[in-house]
Amino acid sequence: xxxxxxxxxxxxxxxxxxxxxxxxxxxxxxxxxxxxxxxxxxxxxxxxxxxxxxxxxxxxxxxxxxxxxxxxxxxxxxxxxxxxxxxxxxxxxxxxxxxxxxxxxxxxxxxxxxxx
Amino acid sequence: xxxxxxxxxxxxxxxxxxxxxxxxxxxxxxxxxxxxxxxxxxxxxxxxxxxxxxxxxxxxxxxxxxxxxxxxxxxxxxxxxxxxxxxxxxxxxxxxxxxxxxxxxxxxxxxxxxx
Numbered sequence: 001x002x003x004x005x006x007x008x009x010x011x012x013x014x015x016x017x018x019x020x021x022x023x024x025x026x027x028x029x030x031x032x033x034x035x036x037x038x039x040x041x042x043x044x045x046x047x048x049x050x051x052x053x054x055x056x057x058x059x060x061x062x063x064x065x066x067x068x069x070x071x072x073x074x075x076x077x078x079x080x081x082x083x084x085x086x087x088x089x090x091x092x093x094x095x096x097x098x099x100x101x102x103x104x105x106x107x108x109x110x111x112x113x114x115x116x
Numbered sequence: 117x118x119x120x121x122x123x124x125x126x127x128x129x130x131x132x133x134x135x136x137x138x139x140x141x142x143x144x145x146x147x148x149x150x151x152x153x154x155x156x157x158x159x160x161x162x163x164x165x166x167x168x169x170x171x172x173x174x175x176x177x178x179x180x181x182x183x184x185x186x187x188x189x190x191x192x193x194x195x196x197x198x199x200x201x202x203x204x205x206x207x208x209x210x211x212x213x214x215x216x217x218x219x220x221x222x223x224x225x226x227x228x229x230x231x
Contacts, residue, residue, distance in 0.1 A: 033218060042120075042207055042221035043161075056218065089159065103211075104151065105219060107161035 002026065004108035006092050012114045013082055021077040021111045025094030032075050033093045033105060034067060043091060049075065082115045089113070118143045120208050120222035128228045129198050136183070137193040137225045139208030145169075148212050150191040151219065152182065155205040164206075167191055195227075203229045 005024045013019050025032050030051045035043040045059040049069045060066070064082075069075040079086055089112050093105035119142040129135040141150065152164040167175045167182045175182040183192040191210075195202055205226050209219040 035219075035221075042223045043209075043219070045218040045220070048218050059218065091161065093161070103149075103217075104163040104166060106163070107153075109158070109160050 004092055004094055004106055006090075006108040006111050008111060009109065010112045010114075012116065014116050015084060016081055018078065018080045019082055019113065021079075021090050021113070023075045023077070023092030023094075023108060025073065025075070025092070026096070026106055027073075028096060029094035029106070030072070030097045031095045031103075031105075032069055033095075034075070034077050035091045035093065036088045037091060037110070038088045046077070046090075079113075082113075084115045087113055087115045118145070118148075118210055118212060118220040120210055120220055122208055122222035122225050124225045125223075126226045126228070128230055131200060131229050131231050132197055134194060134196045135198050135202075135227065137195070137206050137208075137227065139191045139193065139222060141189050141191060141208075141210050143189075143210065143212065145212045148210055150182070150184070151209045151211070152180070152191075152193045153207045153209060153221075154202075155207060155224070157204070161207070165193065198229050200229050200231060203227060 007022045032049045034046040047067045048056040064080045067077045089110040091110045093107045095105045121140045148169045150167045154162045165177045165180045167184045179196045181194045205224045207224045208222045211217045
């Protein structure tokens, strides 16, 4: 079946511009996560959605970052007034309900963001 | 707070040999899960293996096994009979409690298999 998809695959923007990154999770997956991977680094958690619950935003690095998830499916990560340090690969993951306690996360291919 | 430490930034291994990738972790939680992911040059994260903190047996998935030593807080990944396609970045990660919670990742180990 279809995996997690993300768009665009690459985004180049100028400092100060806003960008939107999109994630389509696997159908039926109730949990959705955003991570950021800077060059040569591990993944850094950004935000987590679970069903209709309030999202866990504890990983967002500043108030320039926000995310929403519409209809429990598609999610958009928005970065306002981008800075060069925002350059990274942004990875989205989803996980299905009921696979306790395993609950592995299925990752998309990522969006590579470059801020000039 | 949770922390994952991977002390091997890079490893070179001869094809068909076994390889052990180190992972230690730190957490105050009693219940947690440990994961290994593979990231090839294409960038996608591929789930390999899972170990629960209360699992008495070490997890195995095909050529992958997890050497779980709870008292030492280590969860090393063992790949048997390495193949050229195993060349990739490998990340150890943990999740506190059960359910759909965020993963905390280590910095990864770049494994290169030499023919």
